[in-house]
Amino acid sequence: MVFKQEELYSSNFSGLTMTARDAIEKIPGNLLPSEVEQPLSLWIAVRRDYPRNACVPSLVAQQAHEHPLAPAVVTAQTTLSYQELNRRANQLAHYLRAQGVYPGVPVGLYLERSPEMVVGLLAILKAGGAYLPLDPSYPHERVRFMLEDAQAPVLVTTSRLASQLEREAALPTQQRVYLDQDAARLAVQPTGEIEEQQATPDDLAYVIYTSGSTGRPKGVEVTHDSLLNLIFWHQRAFSVSAADRASQVTSPAFDATGWELWPYLTCGAAVYLPADELRFSAPALRDWLVEQAITIAFLPTPLAEHLIQLSWPRETALRFLLTGADTLHRYPQPGLPFTLVNNYGPTEATVVATSGPVPPVSEPLAEPPSIGWPIDNTSIYILDEALRPVPWGAPGELYIGGQGVARGYRGRPELTAERFLPDPFVQQPGGRMYRTGDQARFLPDGQIAFLGRLDNQVKIRGYRIELDEIATMLNQQPGITASVVVAHEERPGEKQLVAYVVTSPETQLTASQLRTALAKQLPDYMLPTIFVRLETLPLTAHGKIDREALPPPETGKILSAALETKEAGMAGPAPSPVREEAAAPTNAIEQQVAEVVCSLLGRPAIDVNANFFMLGGHSLLGAQLILRLTELFGVQISLHTLFTAPTVRQLAARIEQLLLERLATMSEQEAHSLLEQLQNS
Structure with a gap:
């Protein structure tokens, strides 16, 4: 049976016009007749061609040739022109090629947000390698694991950062490229492009590590072709031109960093990097965006929600404020001089899979903003447990197909096969779809409502966190017999991690000891802020941990110091209140x-x-x-x-x-x- 129905949906920002097809050419044979008498929750991608004869390095080089003196990367202290950015990246690329970097080879990049970070990322791509971005704020043991797991033979860093890293972590044997110590060697490298054996659209562009439910982070492999699809959709959707000024605020190890860079540097726009002290203050960041005449900015959801509540001058140059990575709870107030755009997409779908403008409202709405429509060459399916499309508007698990689907997890074929499935809804040979674990439903106008997770994964500050990874680390601590970690949300958009632990009777643990132990392996955004000790974890009738029955961490009753007292035990499932006399400063x-x-x-x-x-x-x-x-x-x-x-x-x-x-x-x-x-x- 063939069921077809097409409608055209248009957004109010330039370029994002999509065709929704809520039926397919091929319907699985195991569907009952009653289930195909109504529209199904399928949006098959409409093909939109984009250039595939050039990857990011050649596109940036073209801008350097056409507009050599135009600003490419700007900070308060430094401005790199396109000519300078391309020259320095070429020199580093030639040096990396001499170290054995060719297409398919992952290269670690251990640098802070800076013009050097951008040079390093571009140079790795120019050498044909795939960049593996590593955040210097991460625990050194975690950085060591990522380098070892990715089998990256080369690390680009500075001598200062490397010495700090090696004081605490025994790094795998590899070539080191120090941008400071090796400056003289880099300066004599050729400034022209590498002509032989360049990366193709099918080669890897980058590897990004995300949290893993087994306690082991997993590296997502993304190809140049998927990255190009994101770049050209973005440029078309937001009418990006060389006159634009974009911001770069996210961590180097966050996949959104590539989204903040490549759509702009491949078309001649300028990328501005705010100082760290501005990135966490909404008023200061607003003032910086206005003063620097930024036209397009991406901000993680919690920060964006703060900015849209501020007053803005009408003369701001900002056209689009893009947000995503967390659930958006707020709508913008009428009168803001820019369009707020909500975006959704796991790392496995190359940053963004759906996008849509958020309309301003005068009164709060009960339903949170939608996550928009699929981007170019991206299919969205909402399926049941048997991989059958649910009726239009019914909830189900969200699957993503199309051009943005990543290659898989590096060195994890079993996990790749579990999450990346053959796409039964397209005729394209080798088509795959990614199982997100997110619950969603289609709205009447074709937009998608995000309904939450189907498992124990959460997002905090834009980072995807497998709660079971934290629990796995806790269970490895001496004296802990069981644990569970939950994300407690006191107010919309403000989550904190709460760890509930069961210890052996003779164990005397402190919250500080647990944090210190976890901090050696987990980044700060994965560290619980509250620890609660229980005699036992509540269980369901099926013997699973009953998260709904866990006692809430009430401020004033349960302190994070609860584990630091002998009275921190409890009777039943509720934790014992701990009260202490207020202490004043002593120095x-x-x-x-x-x-x-x-x-x-x-x-x-x-x-x-x-x-x-x-x-x-x-x-x-x-x-x-x-x-x-x-x-x-x-x-x-x-x-x-x-x-x-x-x-x-x-x-x-x-x-x-x-x-x-x-x-x-x-x-x-x-x-x-x-x-x-x-x-x-």
Whole structure:
């Protein structure tokens, strides 16, 4: 039986006009007749051609040839022209080729957000390799695992970052390219393009690691062809031109970084990198976007939700504020001078699979904004457990087919076969679809409503987290007999991770000990902010953990310090309340830290032993806290530190230790000046 029905849906921003086909040429034979008498939840991609005779490196080189002096990458301190960006990337690419980098070879890139990061990413592509971006804020053991698992023979970094990394992690044997120490060698490399054995659209462009439910992160392999589809859809949908100015704010290891770079650098636009202190403050970031005349910006959902609640000057150049990675809960207010666009897509679908503008509303709506329509050459299927299309409008699991589907997981053929399935709804040989684990349904106008996860995966700050990976790490700690981790959402869009643990009777664990142990293997966004001790985990009738029966972590009743007292046991499934006398600062450093925390949380005073996150802090406020303390004391503190030392007293002790280490390297006059400065601050 053939069932066809076509409708045309148009968005209110340029270029995104899509054709929805809620029926297919081939319907599985196991469908009952009653199930095909109504439209089915299938949107088969309509083919839209895009150039495939050139990959990212040649497209950037073309811009460098046509507009050599145009700005390509801009920071407060540096502007790289297209000519300079292309020249430096070519020199590094030739050097990488000499180290054995050819098409298909993964290359680790361990750099902070900077023009050098962009040069490094482009150079790896020019050499034919696939970049493996690594965030310097990640635990060093996790970075080591990714390099080893990806079998990356070359690492591009700096001597400073490498020395910090190797102090804590035994890295696999590999070639190192230090952008600072090897500067003289790089400077004498050819500045022209590598002509022989360039990457083709079928070759790998990058490998991005995501959280794994077994406790082992998995690397997603994405080809140039999938990346090109994203680039040309983006340029068409948002009318990108050389006159545009885009922002780059995300972590180097977040797949959205490529989305923030390549659609613009392949068409002559400029990419602006804000300073770190601006990335976590909505008002400061708004002012920067306005001052720099940014025309298109992507921001993770929590930050975007803050920005759309601010007042904006009418003269802003911003045309589109793109968001995604988390569930969007808010609609923009009428009068904003730009269009908010919600985007959805797992790493396995090359950043974005669906996209749509979010209409402004005067009154709050009960339903959250949709995730839009499929992008070019992308199919969306909503299926039941037997892989049959559900009726249009009914909930089911969301599957993604089409050009953006990744090659699979690096070195994980079993997992690849489990998540990347043959696409039964297209005639194309070798067509595959990715099983997302997300629940969704089609709305009457063809847009897609996101309904949540079907498993224990969550997203926090745009990062995909398998809660079972955290529990696996917890269960490896001595004395813990069972654990479960959940994402607790006190307010829409503000999630915190809560770990419930069962320990052996003789075990005396502290929350600080657990955080410190986990921090050696997990990035900060995966560290629980609250630990609750239970005698047993509640179970369902089928013997599975009953997450619905877990007691809520109520502020004021359950403290993250609960594990640090002998009275932290409980009777039944509820945790014991723990109450402590409020403690005041006992020295100047504690006093200054407490004042910064009070200012951020809007409190007149706090207990210096209270957990920052239990007082109402979250990751965005935490980033602001670390930036202020770094500026105040002049020492380098990482956001990771806040998760292992989340109280004023613990933070102050860390800062005091860093200050003592710094004083030991100073002359007597410099030390006296620093002490005087701290006393007067």
